[in-house]
Amino acid sequence: MSEISPTGLGLRHSLSLTAGTPVLTLAGIRPAEGIRPGDRLVARSGAVAVLAAEMTTLPQTEMVAIGASTLAHGQPDETLLVPADQPLLLRGARAELLYGQSPVVLPARRLVDGQLTRLLPMEDVDLVTLTFAAPAAIYASELHPVTRPEPLALAV
Numbered sequence: 001m002s003e004i005s006p007t008g009l010g011l012r013h014s015l016s017l018t019a020g021t022p023v024l025t026l027a028g029i030r031p032a033e034g035i036r037p038g039d040r041l042v043a044r045s046g047a048v049a050v051l052a053a054e055m056t057t058l059p060q061t062e063m064v065a066i067g068a069s070t071l072a073h074g075q076p077d078e079t080l081l082v083p084a085d086q087p088l089l090l091r092g093a094r095a096e097l098l099y100g101q102s103p104v105v106l107p108a109r110r111l112v113d114g115q116l117t118r119l120l121p122m123e124d125v126d127l128v129t130l131t132f133a134a135p136a137a138i139y140a141s142e143l144h145p146v147t148r149p150e151p152l153a154l155a156v
Helices: 093-099
Strands: 009-020 021-027 028-031 040-043 046-048 052-066 080-083 088-089 104-107 115-131 148-152
Touching: 009 080, 080 115, 088 093, 093 104
Parallel strands: none
Antiparallel strands: 009 115, 009 148, 021 028, 021 040, 040 046, 052 080, 052 115, 088 104
16 A cells, blocks of 8 residues: 655655665575565565665765774674665664664764765766665665655556
């Protein structure tokens, strides 16, 4: 069932991941580009079905490089690249320290400190956009990307 926004438009809920990002599905871990419509992903609220999966190459974009062990002890275990405007669920001591509460949802660019977490202009970035019927925070690598609501015109 689609949500209806106050403007009368339907909503879809999407998030974007760098190609190669490991995503936790009910069938195991798969790279983001291997996710297909109908696949069920593990989310913080339970399993969610993918409505659409689209890969695009952005000629120029800003990415956030999140350094190893910058979010928590041993997390992430390697540097991860995330679209700068992709909302992430941050929880635990880092969220408490930086934002006074846990959990908190914020765009990846808000994690940038210029040293361990950096904003990088990049070219020719392959991104996978996953779309769901409802809001979700999925498990992707050691991050929790959160969907963004987007208007979707309803057929009359």
